[in-house]
Every structure is written in structure tokens, then in C-alpha cells.
Amino acid sequence: MTNEPTPAAAPPRGAARRLLRAAGAAAIGLASAVAALGAGELVACAVGAGTAPVIAVGSAAIDLTPTPLKEYAVRTFGTHDKAVLLGGIYLTMALLAALAGLLAVRRPLAGAVVFAAFGGLGGWAALSRPGASPADCAPSLVAGLVGALTVQALARLWRGSPGAASEQHAEPDGTGTTSRRTVLTATAGTFAAGALAGAGGRVLTGRRYDVTAARDAVRLPAPAEPLPPLPAAVHPNVPGLSSFTTPNSDFYRVDTALTLPQIDPRDWTLRVHGLVDRPLLLTFDELLREPLEELDHTLSCVSNEVGGPYVGTTRWLGAALPALLRRAGVRPGADQLVGRSKDGMTIGTPLESVLDGRRALLAVAMNGEALPVAHGFPCRSVVPGFYGYTSATKWLVELEVTTFAAFDPYWVRRGWDRTGAVRTASRIEVPAPFAKVPAGAVDLAGTAWATHRGIAAVEVRIDESPWQQAELAADAGPDLWRQWSYAWTGATPGTHRIEVRATDTTGAVQPESRAAPFPAGATGWHSTVVTVT
Ligand SMILES: Nc1nc2c(c(=O)[nH]1)N[C@H]1C(S)=C(S)[C@@H](COP(=O)(O)O)O[C@H]1N2
Numbered sequence: 001m002t003n004e005p006t007p008a009a010a011p012p013r014g015a016a017r018r019l020l021r022a023a024g025a026a027a028i029g030l031a032s033a034v035a036a037l038g039a040g041e042l043v044a045c046a047v048g049a050g051t052a053p054v055i056a057v058g059s060a061a062i063d064l065t066p067t068p069l070k071e072y073a074v075r076t077f078g079t080h081d082k083a084v085l086l087g088g089i090y091l092t093m094a095l096l097a098a099l100a101g102l103l104a105v106r107r108p109l110a111g112a113v114v115f116a117a118f119g120g121l122g123g124w125a126a127l128s129r130p131g132a133s134p135a136d137c138a139p140s141l142v143a144g145l146v147g148a149l150t151v152q153a154l155a156r157l158w159r160g161s162p163g164a165a166s167e168q169h170a171e172p173d174g175t176g177t178t179s180r181r182t183v184l185t186a187t188a189g190t191f192a193a194g195a196l197a198g199a200g201g202r203v204l205t206g207r208r209y210d211v212t213a214a215r216d217a218v219r220l221p222a223p224a225e226p227l228p229p230l231p232a233a234v235h236p237n238v239p240g241l242s243s244f245t246t247p248n249s250d251f252y253r254v255d256t257a258l259t260l261p262q263i264d265p266r267d268w269t270l271r272v273h274g275l276v277d278r279p280l281l282l283t284f285d286e287l288l289r290e291p292l293e294e295l296d297h298t299l300s301c302v303s304n305e306v307g308g309p310y311v312g313t314t315r316w317l318g319a320a321l322p323a324l325l326r327r328a329g330v331r332p333g334a335d336q337l338v339g340r341s342k343d344g345m346t347i348g349t350p351l352e353s354v355l356d357g358r359r360a361l362l363a364v365a366m367n368g369e370a371l372p373v374a375h376g377f378p379c380r381s382v383v384p385g386f387y388g389y390t391s392a393t394k395w396l397v398e399l400e401v402t403t404f405a406a407f408d409p410y411w412v413r414r415g416w417d418r419t420g421a422v423r424t425a426s427r428i429e430v431p432a433p434f435a436k437v438p439a440g441a442v443d444l445a446g447t448a449w450a451t452h453r454g455i456a457a458v459e460v461r462i463d464e465s466p467w468q469q470a471e472l473a474a475d476a477g478p479d480l481w482r483q484w485s486y487a488w489t490g491a492t493p494g495t496h497r498i499e500v501r502a503t504d505t506t507g508a509v510q511p512e513s514r515a516a517p518f519p520a521g522a523t524g525w526h527s528t529v530v531t532v533t
């Protein structure tokens with residue numbers, strides 16, 4: 001503060017004007033960013049889906065995110081984790097763009113440098129993607145260039161306007177050459193053009209790489225070894241209990257893909273190589289000509305919390321994976337089978353388990369229709385007994401026979417257990433948590449799974465009274481979950497805590513001690529609280 005007298009009305013007016021000027025400068029930054037991203041989307045349409053700046057940065061961010069943070073995101077946001085990540089990236093970019101705008105009206109070149117740097121970062125992110133080609137950095141580089149040129153042009157225009165003339169940094173010769181309206185129109189126009197280019201680019205990219213039509217055209221051969229329909233007795237008839245077979249539209253989705261890989265089956269090949277005598281290369285038509293088998297199987301995610309939703313049961317159709325590996329001739333010493341996806345995911349399964357006589361598939365269909373794109377179209381692997389992250393490579397394009405010593409797959413590099421065998425789990429689905437039920441007889445029901453070992457028993461207890469045997473529905477095989485029910489009689493008014501635990505066919509009872517999903521799957525008993533009225 002100085003001692004100079006100030007007119008009473010001046011401070012708010014001055015502050016308001018400064019605020020308005022700052023907003024204008026920030027808008028210049030934002031408009032330039034929108035123009036940059038719009039240009040990036042257009043170029044991405046030519047170069048390839050997933051190379052657009054925000055997607056490239058987001059994908060790199062997913063791979064660089066430390067495991068605890070990833071776990072937190074999956075736990076907190078569930079399947080919305082990707083939307084949250086993209087939202088975060090857009091928000092960060094908007095903030096930095098606004099700051100770049102504030103910088104640019106003082107020093108246009110400095111503002112341009114910020115945009116160029118971001119373009120470079122995006123380009124680096126795109127090139128860091130597995131299987132990236134040099135052209136993949138083009139959308140980000142073009143975005144950086146467009147952003148730099150735009151911010152510089154808008155900032156120059158601004159400095160020539162009367163609003164800026166009062167600033168010390170105004171160009172000495174440019175005072176008042178452009179009107180404020182011109183600057184505003186140019187900024188708004190840039191914003192609109194950028195948004196239009198971005199939206200247009202997105203739509204065009206989506207159309208150009210969309211494989212819906214190719215998927216619809218797939219004619220699935222009849223299975224050489226069909227399975228009979230599942231007996232109705234696998235499902236206790238308790239309202240509110242999940243269906244035994246999970247509809248495809250309800251099947252959980254867990255992956256690192258920000259944009260779904262779109263693979264036209266006509267372009268698809270599967271390479272089988274590594275420690276084999278006869279490397280193979282299969283086209284999709286050749287795969288469909290293999291004798292196809294059906295497999296009823298419960299797939300679950302290692303990230304599933306006790307009682308969580310990342311599990312589903314489906315009827316897969318596919319070619320026998322063990323037979324294919326035998327044809328390739330697995331060499332002695334190999335102990336790991338690594339699946340590689342189109343988007344660079346690597347998933348390692350103990351080879352011994354794949355070849356121990358269990359059914360394992362190169363699946364092409366689920367529940368009678370070609371794999372949904374989100375679930376790995378056109379082909380994924382399925383190996384009962386293992387969590388998805390060690391067995392179920394979606395968008396599979398390569399199988400490498402190798403060793404655990406030679407190669408750590410994606411999740412193992414991030415600290416997850418390298419075997420990934422499914423732990424015994426059980427959950428209460430009926431009554432729903434915090435449900436209010438009338439006193440007397442209450443139906444309890446749920447599901448339990450110990451994939452490939454099978455469930456031998458499920459017990460429930462109420463308010464820590466002795467464990468009671470639940471009634472198991474029909475057993476459809478060890479690779480499937482098993483549903484259970486229990487008729488609780490004499491439920492008295494008040495709140496009650498119900499717990500469940502399962503025993504697998506080896507006789508091992510689910511441990512009570514709680515373990516987090518990381519690094520080998522959650523343990524602990526699921527419980528639910530109900531109010532009896
Ligand atoms: N290409 C690819 N395959 C993948 C993953 C992935 O991120 N990318 N995630 C795995 C994990 S962790 C699980 S649990 C299953 C989930 O399969 P779903 O999304 O079809 O349920 O896919 C597996 N296969």
C-alpha cells in the first residue's frame with residue numbers, strides 16, 4: 001500500500017477490469033487448446049484411433065500410474081475409472097491452457113512454447129505405446145504446432161487492441177489497431193472451429209475404425225463338441241439372485257484400453273512362437289475351421305473386492321488352446337505362456353496348467369454370439385482357474401511360449417502375483433445390503449466360486465451364532481460358480497449381520513482374515529447387514 005490518495009470507486013473498477021482482462025487472456029489460451037486438440041483429432045482420423053493427443057496421454061498415464069493409485073481408482077470409480085481419468089486430463093489441460101493464455105498476452109512466444117512442449121509430450125506418449133509406429137506422434141505434433149501458432153496469433157491480435165493498450169507490455173506501434181470486438185470474435189471463432197474439428201474428427205475416427213459390421217458378418221460354426229444346456233437346477237429360484245449365466249451386456253469389463261481396439265477379423269492373425277518347434281500363423285478363417293469346443297466358465301478379476309461385482313459366467317466357444325500348443329511343439333524348459341494383445345497388453349499363464357488336461361480356449365464367442373468388442377473381439381484366451389490378468393488376453397494377436405525367468409508380463413511388472421490362481425470366494429446377494437425384511441422366514445442366497453477347484457460347501461451364520469450349511473444348487477462343474485440358498489427361519493426384529501464362507505473341493509475353508517486384492521486376490525468373509533421389521 002502507498003499513501004497516495006485513491007478515488008473511492010477506482011479499486012473495484014480496476015479490479016473488475018483486470019479480472020475481465022485475465023478472463024480474456026485465459027480464453028485465448030483455452031481457444032488455442034481447443035483448436036490444437038481439434039487438429040489432433042482430425043490427424044488421428046488418418047493415422048489411427050488411439051493416437052489422438054488426449055487418448056495417447058491418457059493411455060501412457062494408465063501405464064505409468066503406480067499400482068496403489070490404480071487400485072484406488074478401480075475401487076473408488078469402478079468401471080467409470082476411465083471417464084474420471086479423461087475428465088482429469090481435460091481439466092488439467094484446460095487449466096494449463098488458461099495459464100498459457102495469461103502468459104501469451106505478455107509474451108506471445110512463451111505462450112507458443114508451452115503449446116509446442118505439450119505437443120511434444122503428447123507425441124512422446126503416443127510413441128511410448130506398445131507397437132507404436134513413428135506416424136503415431138503426428139496428431140500430437142500437429143496439435144502442438146496448431147496450438148502454438150494459434151495462441152501466438154490471438155495474443156498478437158490482443159496486444160493490438162485498445163483493452164491491451166493500457167498495459168505496459170502492449171506493442172509500441174500497435175496501440176488500438178484492432179478492436180476488442182475483433183479479438184473476441186477471433187477467440188470465439190477459434191474455439192468453435194476447434195470444437196467442430198474435434199467432434200468431427202472423433203465421429204470420423206469412430207466410423208473409420210468401427211468393426212461392428214465386420215463383427216455382425218461373422219458366421220460362427222457349430223461346435224464340434226457342443227455342451228448340453230445347463231440344468232435349471234444350477235439356479236435356486238430366489239428373487240434378486242443373479243442369473244447363473246451372465247448376459248453379455250451385464251458382463252463386467254476390466255482393461256487398460258482407453259479406446260477399444262477395433263480389429264477386423266480379415267486383418268487378424270494369431271502368431272504362435274517362442275520356445276516351439278513349429279511356429280504357427282493362423283488367420284481368423286483358419287481358426288474357425290478348427291474343431292470348436294464350448295466351455296462353461298466363471299471369469300473373475302483379481303481386483304474384485306470381497307463381495308464385489310467383477311465376476312461373471314458365460315458359455316465360451318473357441319478352439320482348444322492345448323491342442324494348438326501341442327501342434328506347435330512346446331520345447332522342454334518352457335514354463336510360461338504369454339498372450340499379447342493388439343493394444344500391447346501382455347498376460348502370462350503357467351504353461352504347465354494350460355497343458356494339464358483342463359479345457360482352455362482361444363475363444364471367439366460368448367453366449368452364442370461373436371465376442372463383443374469390449375470383451376476381446378475377434379479372439380481372446382480363456383484358461384479356467386486363473387484370474388483374468390493371468391489368463392484371459394482380450395484382442396489376442398500373439399502367443400509366446402517362454403519362461404517366467406525370461407519375461408515379466410504387464411501386471412507382474414507392477415507387482416502382482418505371477419501365478420494368479422483364483423482364490424475361493426463367496427458372496428451374499430439376497431437380501432441386498434441394508435434391506436428391510438419382515439420377521440419370520442427369510443431367504444438368503446448368493447454365489448461362490450473357486451474356479452477349476454470347485455465349491456464343496458457354503459456356510460452361513462447369523463450374528464456370530466454357529467455356522468449353518470447352506471443348500472448348494474446343482475453342480476455344473478469345477479470351472480463354474482455355484483449358487484446357494486439358505487432358509488433362515490425365526491428372524492427376529494432388529495438388525496442382523498449375516499456372514500458367508502465357502503469350502504473348495506480340496507477341503508480348504510475360506511480364511512476369515514481380510515486381504516486386499518493386491519497382489520494376489522482378496523480374502524475374507526463377505527457379510528451383509530439386514531433389518532428385520
Ligand atoms: N488386452 C487386454 N486383455 C485383458 C485385460 C487388459 O487390460 N487388456 N485385462 C485382463 C483382466 S485384468 C481381466 S479381469 C479380464 C476381464 O475380461 P472382461 O473385461 O471380458 O470381463 O481381461 C483380461 N484381459
Ligand SMILES: [Mo]
Pocket residue numbers: 254300301302303387388389
Ligand atoms: Mo482383472
